[in-house]
Amino acid sequence: MTVQLEDVTVHFGNKHSGRTCALEGFDLSVAAGETVALLGPSGSGKSTALKAVAGFVRPTRGRIRLAGNDVTDLPPAKRGIGVVVQQYALFPHLRVADNVAFGLKAAHKSKAEVTRRVAEMLEMVGMTPYARRFPRELSGGQQQRVAIARALAIQPPVLLLDEPLAALDAQLRADMLGELQKLRREVPDIAIVYVTHDQSEALALADRIAVMRDARLVDIAPATELYAAPPSAFTASFLGGANLLPVEPSGDGVKVAGHLLPGVKAIPGRELLCIRPHAVQLADGGLPGRLVASQWRGASNQLTCTVDGLTDVSVRIDVPADRRVPELGAAISMVLPVEACSLVPAETR
């Protein structure tokens, strides 16, 4: 089922409490079988967009369509979609198994089917041993897993997930990401909107990523495309923490701090060079600078380096942990391989 938001604007508050524009002229279309991640910093409007689709907030302007039908004026329960929000709102008076069974019973499924499906869902989220407990007897992460099981039990054509893994520890998070990937294979027609501020979740799950900032959509594209060639400086730094360095044109090439970058072609209107921390190489003949900080990250060391001749700009470099790290304060040389460089426009604000 296709999900469409057309020019959706949401305001909260009033003249007295102060008005917030949480979403501004937002357009998005998610096809059946597609997963789109809404990615952006806190307060950028991600949850508001999702709640508008679920029917929990009413747009001030614009329309919401499901499978082409205008549902803007329909209450949430009539939209027939699965929702998992940050505050896992389980029914407190129902045991775990009954929470998961709720939607199935409401849809008048046979007793045998309800039992089978509940068992399957609890198994999927690793909650089988907790089937007889009440929500108050579970940790936050366990409640979140039950909420996911409950949303998926009815095999909804549209699934809305708002930071569904936020309360889980690293291992469970990885397991649940795997389960969500499996779900996408097993229910190929499901349309998923996935709200997160974690770029690694977005990259792992989404076909397309919609990057949001200050109530607006900044960029939307397939995950691999946004990562490899970000269209804006904001997306470049938000998705993968790219380094951004000012460039000056030189002939048809570009220079950084007076140093010519072999092979990188100038593009008018694109004044920043974008390169990911893992792509920068410490080797002779590159951009001269100095190592000012080093942080051990387990599998890698993250180095922070200054660039000779540039103030206010530093370069982050990820170096595999088995490689030797220069002394703090040492002069270094940074090679920026042409295939890892892209140019983006400077921020206009």
Ligand SMILES: Nc1ncnc2c1ncn2[C@@H]1O[C@H](COP(=O)(O)OP(=O)(O)OP(=O)(O)O)[C@@H](O)[C@H]1O
């Ligand atoms: N019910 C509400 N009443 C008033 N303002 C609200 C309400 N809900 C959200 N807002 C405001 O709308 C803006 C967008 O909020 P939203 O929850 O959509 O952001 P978000 O990107 O999902 O953030 P987070 O990652 O922190 O959950 C914020 O400025 C927020 O304070």
